[in-house]
């Protein structure tokens with residue numbers, strides 16, 4: 001069988017029995033069960049993941065490499081965050097996990113530079129794990145408990161994705177960034193058009209794209225809901241590994257010549273123009289030069305995040321700002337993606353130039369991307385190079401977030417309104433001459449390596465008083481009468497469910513505490529109602545649970561007694577997180593039933609066990625006296641997980657002694 005990249009990696013990570021079936025069916029299988037080579041977590045998702053791993057009572061992780069990054073909340077405004085970091089450091093030492101210290105860099109940027117390997121699999125407790133697809137890795141996001149499962153050496157099940165071939169032809173013009181390709185794809189596919197798909201890039205245009213540029217594209221595949229995105233390896237990939245001084249990790253990895261795909265599109269990069277994702281969805285795309293923006297007064301600009309804070313991105317922004325001043329109406333903050341790149345830019349004088357132009361340099365961390373610092377003024381217009389613009393994401397609930405490339409961000413910082421690079425520099429094409437270095441600064445001294453087993457056994461895990469155990473669910477009752485505690489609009493993000501920002505992220509290790517704020521930014525009555533009802537369900541619209549992989553968005557509602565969510569459609573990772581915590585994800589068979597249900601309606605079912613088997617349930621609305629059907633689309637194993645009350649009890653029951 002001739003295989004594309006995705007099929008090759010999947011095939012290589014199946015067991016022998018599955019390999020046989022995969023070949024017999026020419027790759028057209030429904031479900032895959034793959035071995036995971038590497039895992040990553042970051043401080044927001046890690047505490048729950050390692051709590052779950054600890055509960056499995058193993059000596060050590062069983063992956064080739066597992067890395068715990070501290071990159072989201074490094075502010076440590078009180079002891080809770082510092083305590084979390086210490087917990088994560090000691091648990092990493094206990095179980096053979098690499099620990100990337102606060103300040104060493106954003107997980108995806110450090111991972112691709114120091115750990116990613118072509119042809120391997122990576123499961124990360126973060127939706128942008130797909131970033132490492134830029135060097136030919138099958139990298140995808142999941143919940144923390146799933147990562148714990150992978151760390152225990154257990155396989156991970158996925159629906160076999162559809163594979164979309166994306167031919168990149170032509171060359172980007174100066175002042176246009178691969179961010180604009182990602183936004184163009186969002187315009188075409190929307191925030192849910194990538195669900196169940198892998199975007200596999202190829203074409204003669206690849207010769208113009210360096211690895212961090214490719215990473216911007218793989219990173220933002222998450223915004224389309226894609227399972228992942230992947231590039232083949234080539235001479236540019238090889239140069240990247242050489243520049244990172246780890247050529248030994250490079251392997252040639254390309255699709256077979258006559259490999260087939262489920263669909264194919266072509267993007268002529270020479271025709272891509274600077275784009276902007278307008279508030280408050282990443283697929284609300286417009287031309288930066290659109291007349292409608294002419295009176296838009298920008299109050300802050302952020303150049304940073306795992307999407308667009310690479311060496312080349314910062315250099316290009318610096319070139320645009322060179323010799324100019326940031327508008328006095330604008331706050332420009334810049335957060336470089338890794339400590340190594342920061343050092344390089346510091347030594348080259350680029351950081352000094354940026355500071356002279358009026359930029360503030362923030363911590364080497366996610367920071368403003370996640371509302372942890374850099375919050376705009378009330379009702380502020382903020383222009384950002386990050387990947388999400390949901391309401392409240394910046395830390396200011398009524399701010400408006402516009403997502404752009406670093407080139408547009410830098411030009412905008414100068415003028416105070418949305419501006420393309422052409423408008424502030426005479427020869428924009430010279431931006432295309434800015435290339436990644438042939439030798440990066442390589443310094444792994446802030447990555448603490450795993451201890452050997454004997455030493456590790458002696459490590460005491462230090463658990464701060466804010467770190468509470470992972471709450472567990474029980475099996476969904478076969479018969480239940482239950483009230484509706486919430487009805488949401490479309491496109492609810494996990495940020496909407498459990499807010500981000502520095503304050504909330506300090507509560508991440510304490511579910512009883514963080515659950516008090518579930519949906520608080522948009523539906524402030526929800527928690528009171530859920531507590532009053534004891535057990536309840538949520539009714540949701542399209543694309544429920546999009547955005548961050550944040551598992552707290554499943555655990556906090558579960559803790560508040562949510563037994564099921566009944567929605568028009570649901571995002572992949574959030575659906576998995578709900579299942580992993582024993583909450584049943586259902587989709588309306590007829591979406592107009594959504595309109596007939598209101599908050600506080602009483603619903604009942606009397607055959608959940610049978611419904612889980614059949615994949616469909618009949619629910620009676622006792623308040624309005626009608627019945628409706630909902631689909632429960634679960635794999636065989638997912639049904640078993642629900643029957644066990646969640647993934648952790650399921651693993652403990654099924655794989656005792658792994």
Ligand code: F3S
Pocket residue numbers: 072106107108126128305306307365366367369370386387
């Ligand atoms: Fe961090 Fe934002 Fe990326 S929170 S991992 S920089 S999406």
